[in-house]
Amino acid sequence: MDEINSLRAEIDAINLQILELLSRRAEVVVKIGEAQSQQGLSHYDPAREEQMLKDLSKANKGPYPEATIKKLFKEIFKASLDLEEQQDKKVLLV
């Protein structure tokens, strides 16, 4: 159990690093969303999402299979789109 506990401490540290990167990513997403709204562009851009998934699949060395990486990032993209739409609502309310 000691080995498991020490590996779990590693997971805890990595979780916090992932959270930090997700938050930094979301901050950039909000800026992109603002620029898109100013220019009258749609937030949803399937070609851009496809390109990101292609780049990630190419860079993936495992242990997660490609399908899992795609699934996880699609969730991140969806969360980002939700954030941009929330941001638009906030702007409308101001």
Added chain:
Amino acid sequence: MDEINSLRAEIDAINLQILELLSRRAEVVVKIGEAQSQQGLSHYDPAREEQMLKDLSKANKGPYPEATIKKLFKEIFKASLDLEEQQDKKVLLV
């Protein structure tokens, strides 16, 4: 559009860093899974997942709301469990 492209380059760089952390996390998960199998322990541990979600919610400073962070990490936990179960099958086949 130049501003959007430059922000997108930032996103691309962060995506690769998230991929790297997810992969490192998955390597540790595989080790935990092996230790659990050797000790006859279940891979699924809802109390441990609950604790990780609690820690992440506490550390979250936005812009993602707590519910989004929980949702994204639950997907990561699910992918990890799948990986451990795949690993068990590989061991059985050897």
